[in-house]
Amino acid sequence: MTxxxxxxxxxxxxxxxxxxxxxxxxxxxxxxxxxRAIIMPNLSPPVTSAASAAAYRDRxxxxxxxxxxxxxxxxxxxxxxxxxxxxxAGHAAGIFTAAKLYxxxxxxxxxxxxxxxAHIMPVLERMQEIGMPLLVHGEVTDSDIDIFDREAVFIxxxxxxxxxxxxxxxxxxxxxxxxxxxxxxxxxxxxxAATITPHHLHINRNAMFxxxxxxxxYCLPVAKREIHRLALRKAATSGSPKYFLGTxxxxxxxxxxxxxxxxxxxxxxxxxxESYAAVFDEEGALDRLEGxxxxxxxxxxxxxxxxxxxxxxxSSAVIPExxxxxxxxxxxxxxxSELNWRIL
Numbered sequence: 041m042t043x044x045x046x047x048x049x050x051x052x053x054x055x056x057x058x059x060x061x062x063x064x065x066x067x068x069x070x071x072x073x074x075x076r077a078i079i080m081p082n083l084s085p086p087v088t089s090a091a092s093a094a095a096y097r098d099r100x101x102x103x104x105x106x107x108x109x110x111x112x113x114x115x116x117x118x119x120x121x122x123x124x125x126x127x128x129a130g131h132a133a134g135i136f137t138a139a140k141l142y143x144x145x146x147x148x149x150x151x152x153x154x155x156x157x158a159h160i161m162p163v164l165e166r167m168q169e170i171g172m173p174l175l176v177h178g179e180v181t182d183s184d185i186d187i188f189d190r191e192a193v194f195i196x197x198x199x200x201x202x203x204x205x206x207x208x209x210x211x212x213x214x215x216x217x218x219x220x221x222x223x224x225x226x227x228x229x230x231x232x233a234a235t236i237t238p239h240h241l242h243i244n245r246n247a248m249f250x251x252x253x254x255x256x257x258y259c260l261p262v263a264k265r266e267i268h269r270l271a272l273r274k275a276a277t278s279g280s281p282k283y284f285l286g287t288x289x290x291x292x293x294x295x296x297x298x299x300x301x302x303x304x305x306x307x308x309x310x311x312x313x314e315s316y317a318a319v320f321d322e323e324g325a326l327d328r329l330e331g332x333x334x335x336x337x338x339x340x341x342x343x344x345x346x347x348x349x350x351x352x353x354x355s356s357a358v359i360p361e362x363x364x365x366x367x368x369x370x371x372x373x374x375x376x377s378e379l380n381w382r383i384l
Contacts, residue, residue, distance in 0.1 A: 043354045044384075045326055049346040050313060050333035052077040054175070054214050054235045054286030056148075056305070057100060057112075059083050065366040066291045067103040069309040071110035073383070075346040078175070078286070079112045081140055086117035086152050090130030097135070109348075113137040115175060119152050120159040124166040131172045137341065138173040138212070139163070143194075146179050147260040148290065148304060157198055164206055173210040173341065178221070179261055188245070191261055192220040203228060212340070215240065215288045217261045219271035225282050226275075233340050235286025236276045238315035239306045239373055244269045255302040256371045259290065276332055277325035284337035287312045294362060294369045308373035311359055315374060317352050317381040351384045 052074040057063050070077055081087035087096055093114040100112045116127050116139040130136040142153035154160055179190040213234040225234045244266045247257040275283050290305025320329040338345050359374040
């Protein structure tokens with residue numbers, strides 16, 4: 041049995057750092073575990089221009105601990121009237137790493153999102169030309185579609201048409217949750233990849249209803265049936281370069297989760313790598329953790345691999361029920377339970 045594992049420092053290819061006081065509270069957790077991270081742009085107001093992305097990047101850097109080597113990779117929030125010239129210029133200037141497609145009203149702060157992909161086809165065509173990745177929150181938002189079916193329907197209605205129309209566009213299908221998404225990603229060429237969160241590898245939809253309503257297990261896209269969780273675990277641990285680490289860590293204060301209309305999001309940043317390690321250990325695939333966590337993402341984005349290393353050791357630890365940081369109280373993923381790995 042392997043008791044320690046040393047890998048290249050990983051990167052997080054999908055994280056929400058928020059802004060203001062919450063940014064100051066949560067950014068150090070991500071910076072401690074990861075060398076780089078793709079930063080989600082769904083602030084209020086959203087990050088829709090190169091200028092606003094540069095300003096947000098400055099705020100992130102100011103929130104990091106002294107001496108941190110963490111690099112935030114900024115993204116553009118696409119709207120129906122997105123400016124292809126500004127996005128392309130921001131990408132050329134090294135401000136934008138990618139652009140994010142939120143279907144309007146699909147998740148937190150997505151009211152300004154795209155109402156129809158046809159509206160942004162000129163932008164996507166420009167992105168294909170310049171090799172700029174598109175990051176997709178893959179859910180339809182129709183009220184008549186069951187929330188557990190919205191990813192599968194999005195694949196049929198949007199993803200297949202999009203990839204068919206723009207076969208050379210680099211696309212990351214983010215935080216996939218279904219067996220259908222795995223089959224779709226596997227069926228596409230090397231320009232289509234996916235991120236997988238730690239929580240979708242650990243929980244199925246029963247977690248939201250275990251002995252009552254469990255708001256800290258509620259996220260979007262929601263966790264699905266057990267068959268889908270198992271498909272995700274198989275994909276993540278397969279060694280395929282199409283799959284890589286993206287936590288979708290999404291912090292909300294405890295009162296915003298435990299309310300009559302609780303917010304969607306799971307805060308997994310404090311113990312993310314340990315959470316992934318537990319999955320790879322359970323699947324007998326610790327030798328593939330480095331690829332998933334540290335290599336597949338940079339290779340897809342055309343970035344260099346991190347040179348420094350991280351060592352994890354087999355050691356049981358109970359995750360605290362909550363974390364009081366700055367003026368916020370946050371409940372971390374795995375709160376009150378044990379993880380059998382820790383970062384040395």
